[in-house]
Amino acid sequence: MKTPRRIARFLVAAGILLILGGCWDMVEVSRSSLITGVALENGQNHAFRVTVEVLNAAETMSAENGRGDAPAQLYTAEADTLSEAVNRMNEQFDRLLIGSHMQAIVVDERLARKGLNDLMDFFVRSRYIREDVNLVISKNDRASDILRVPYPGGMNAGLAIQSQIFNLNRVWGGAPKSRMNDYTIATQTPGRELLLAAVSAEGPVGKNMDSVKTLEPKSSIRVMDTAVFRGDKLVGFLPASDTNIVLLVTDDLEQTTISVPLREDKAFAAVRLVRLHASKSVRMHSGRPKITLNVQGVGFIVSLDATMPLDRASGYQELERLAEGYVKERIDATVKKVQTDFDADIFGFGEWMYRHRHSEFERISKSWNELFAEAELQVDVDIKLERSELKTRKNNEIR
Amino acid sequence: MRTNRFRKEAVAQHLKQHFGQSADLTLVPIRVGSRQGLLCYLSTMTNTTFLTENVTMPLLQAYRQGNFPEDRGLDAVRERLYGGLATRLLDDPQPLPGMLTQGYAGLLLDGEPLMLMIDVKELEKRSISEPTTQNVIKGPKEAFTESADTNMSLIRRRILNERLRFEKFVVGSQTKTHVYLTFLEGDADERILRDIRGFLQSSSIDSLFDSGSLEQLFRSRGGQLFPTVYNSERPDSICACLMDKRVALIVNGSPFVLIVPALFADFFESPEDEYQWFMVGSFIRTLRYLAFLLSLSLSALYVAVTCYHQELIPTLLLTSIAAQRTGIPFPAVIEMFLMEITFELLREAGTRMPRLVGQSISIAGALVLGEAAVQAGIVSNITVIVVALTAIAGFVSPVYSFGANIRLFRYALIILGSLFGLYGVIVGFAFLVIQLTRMESFGIPYLSPLSRLVGRRSS
Known part of the structure; x- marks a missing residue:
């Protein structure tokens, strides 16, 4: 009979396939641990000092039967390459480390001044590192101290940094998105420099979880300023209060709130700006770039210190004028500051030229940052105030 | 004379030869006037009361009333007395035993050249009840029974159309089971x-x-x-299929009526879908496809992803899985098989248990095995x-046998997933899809409504 022979042949083939295939690359999740954060610093004996934050799964928020141990632990190793340092981590740790769930890479300020390219090469190449991992710079503090800030509820520093930066970016535009992908894009785009969030640890960082057992946490992570790069090297920090204006110019701002000074002394109108759109154009005019920036947006009046007739068009027109003037002023000031302090086109004006006036830009691309520093800026702001939340008048204006 | 063929003793002898000492063979000698006769039947296939009232x-x-057509033979008897019954005249004793097994009673009068066969079949049968495996909330609540006559009647009373045909076949060399080929003349594919x-006539099963x-014969x-x-x-459901040519x-x-040809999509359709708003019907149908995919692949994907592709799992879910799996002694695949086999x-056990003890099975299953094994x-x-999710999803298919089939593929996929990760699962799926696309049901591509609009023979 033909069929039994065929079945036997199939079984033998399948058996060989299964046995030889085996489970050679199987990873047992209960015998491995996730890396949630990495901190990179200058090493003492070697080029790098790598600190990894390793999740203690049994203590995380999703596990019910924790014993109150720390939700994550830090391990440090030094080596001349990052890969070596990470792969030798098992010299001091018992489990297999899984790097694919890394949420944040914290780079020390001093290391970042020497350049990011050599550092990031390992992460960019690896197929296991996600493109949306957050890349932040530790300002003033050692990078590993950022990971030493404890969190309540089984949270760990890596996840916390990611969530903090995401929310700050979305609600106020206080930090650039700072993902590894942004680093890749910025370094590969001519005429645009990299912007990353800078964080520092406030208060004494602890060696245990005591900080979160009190009402006021002793230490916390603060998103300080925004790190400005030229090429892959850190050149300085832009104050956090200017970050939303930078993001407004680069058209990356979702929404923000500005405090518009009114005519009266110390009186402000808070305006929430949404649906913002910035369009730019750059042309060379007698050897100097001439930048035209057109910002459009919609605003809501959130609070108002003075008495203005918001039940009439004139009140809105007045406020619109003030808000437009204020935004224009802020943009002018911020661009000026970047021009004088950094010589780095973090706004992407050069990128616009690269895209729209390519041949013209090719000739000056090498010296673009210097040209940018001398650029002339003309800003048009158009803000439509749509409504003033729920109330037209303040409580004390209603009889 | 030909009368010798149906002599009382000879017929009795003939029957005893065939049925042996079988207890249900009943031979009743009767006398009609001066003539000797014999009434023979199988008591198990007829109803004695019916026989007495309608024949004897x-x-x-x-x-007694003197209008017995003594001189005009059995043909007249048949016309006068048994007008309402299905009768046949037999001129050869050879098919007699076969007819008795089908519920005929034989009446023989000495001196007659023929034998009168009267159809007095009446069997105990279950009354029509609600379906047990294919329940609906809305829609007819009748189900087929074990009696083919009842079943044919259930179909006929729904399709009042003279083109409806029931063709009778006898299958099984020993059991001589009746199989009725049912179709709408002109609609069904010739x-x-x-x-x-051809298949029914040539089948050689006992x-x-x-x-x-x-069903298995067709399939093999x-x-x-x-x-x-x-x-x-x-x-x-069957009538809808008949209307569908x-x-x-x-x-x-058998209370289960077969429909051929059956295609992949049919196993996801319940007649109930058409008795409600089309949006709800479509939603439920889509849900069934989803359930099919889940039931087929979820456990294999779980094993593959947790063992080989941790990077695919959201961080919080992975920590949750890792936390739960801390201290579990077996690899994920062993664990999965433990639970699946359980x-x-x-x-x-639940299906075979007597209904009274069925309760204890669910308690043992839910509490003891589920809770305790985790703790x-x-x-x-x-x-x-x-x-649990794959198991529930496996029951969603309106046809139980289809859901039951999926189980075996699921195990194969789990093994592939545990050895080769997602690659194995994808290869397994590819194999299934290839099988599905090259399958045909009576010349119609199995995936036809999905793969092409007009079902046509591929070769």
Whole structure:
């Protein structure tokens, strides 16, 4: 009979396939641990000092039967390459480390001044590192101290940094998105420099979880300023209060709130700006770039210190004028500051030229940052105030 | 004279030769006037009361009242006395035993050249009840029974159309089971009908007790992984299929009526879908496809992803899985098989148990095995969730046998997933899809409504 022979042949083939295939690359999740954060610093004996934050799964928020141990632990190793340092981590740790769930890479300020390219090469190449991992710079503090800030509820520093930066970016535009992908894009785009969030640890960082057992946490992570790069090297920090204006110019701002000074002394109108759109154009005019920036947006009046007739068009027109003037002023000031302090086109004006006036830009691309520093800026702001939340008048204006 | 053929003693002898000492063979000598006669029947296939009232009584009454057509033979008897009954005249004793087994009673009068066969078949049968395996909330609540006559009646009373045909076949060399080929003349594909007729006539099986055996016979012709025959115990479902130009097979003794050809999409359709708003019907149908995919692949994907592709799992879910799996002694695949086998045991025990003790099975299953196994740290919660979800999804198919089929593929996929990760699962899926696309049900591509709009023979 033909069929039994065929079945036997199939079984033998399948058996060989299964046995030889085996489970050679199987990873047992209960015998491995996730890396949630990495901190990179200058090493003492070697080029790098790598600190990894390793999740203690049994203590995380999703596990019910924790014993109150720390939700994550830090391990440090030094080596001349990052890969070596990470792969030798098992010299001091018992489990297999899984790097694919890394949420944040914290780079020390001093290391970042020497350049990011050599550092990031390992992460960019690896197929296991996600493109949306957050890349932040530790300002003033050692990078590993950022990971030493404890969190309540089984949270760990890596996840916390990611969530903090995401929310700050979305609600106020206080930090650039700072993902590894942004680093890749910025370094590969001519005429645009990299912007990353800078964080520092406030208060004494602890060696245990005591900080979160009190009402006021002793230490916390603060998103300080925004790190400005030229090429892959850190050149300085832009104050956090200017970050939303930078993001407004680069058209990356979702929404923000500005405090518009009114005519009266110390009186402000808070305006929430949404649906913002910035369009730019750059042309060379007698050897100097001439930048035209057109910002459009919609605003809501959130609070108002003075008495203005918001039940009439004139009140809105007045406020619109003030808000437009204020935004224009802020943009002018911020661009000026970047021009004088950094010589780095973090706004992407050069990128616009690269895209729209390519041949013209090719000739000056090498010296673009210097040209940018001398650029002339003309800003048009158009803000439509749509409504003033729920109330037209303040409580004390209603009889 | 030919009368010798039906001599009383000879016939009795003939029958005893065939039926031996069988207790239900009844030979009643009767006397009609001066003539000796014999009434023979199988007591198990007839109803004695019916026989007495409708056969014996009219005979005797007629004789007593003097209008017994003594001189004009059995033909007149048949016309005068048994006008309402199905009768036949037999001129050869050879088919007699066969007719008795079909519920005929034989009446013989000495001196007659023929023998009168009267159809007095009346069997105890279950009354029509609600379907047990294919329930609906809205829609007809009748189900087929074991009696083919009842089943045919259930179909006929729904399709009041003179083109409806029931063709009778006898299948099973020993059991002589009646199989009725049901179709709408003119609608059903003649090629399919010819194919089935040929198959039924040439089938060489000994016995046929349920349509399931016939289903497997059809299936083994092509060596196919998925069922190519649809079965239903719901008359409305079968009638819908008949209107859809298909062919039904009613097997006497089975409450499940078969439908051929059956395609992949048919196993996701319930007649109920058409009795409600089309949005709801479509939603539920989509849900069934989703359930099919879940039931097929979820456990394999879980094993593959947790063992090989941790980077695919959201961080919080992965920490949750890792936390739950801490201290579990077995690898994920062993754990999965433990739970799957446990579930299969529970299901098998649950279906075979007497209904009174069935309760204890669910308690033992739910409490002891589920809760305790997790608390004892033998399996993790997430595995229990995955197994329970695949199990529930497996029951969603309106045709039970289809859902039951998926199980085997699921195990194969789990093994592939545990050895090769997602690659293995994808290869397994590719194999299934290839099988599905090359399958045909009576010449119609199995995936036809999905793969192309017009179902046409591929070769």
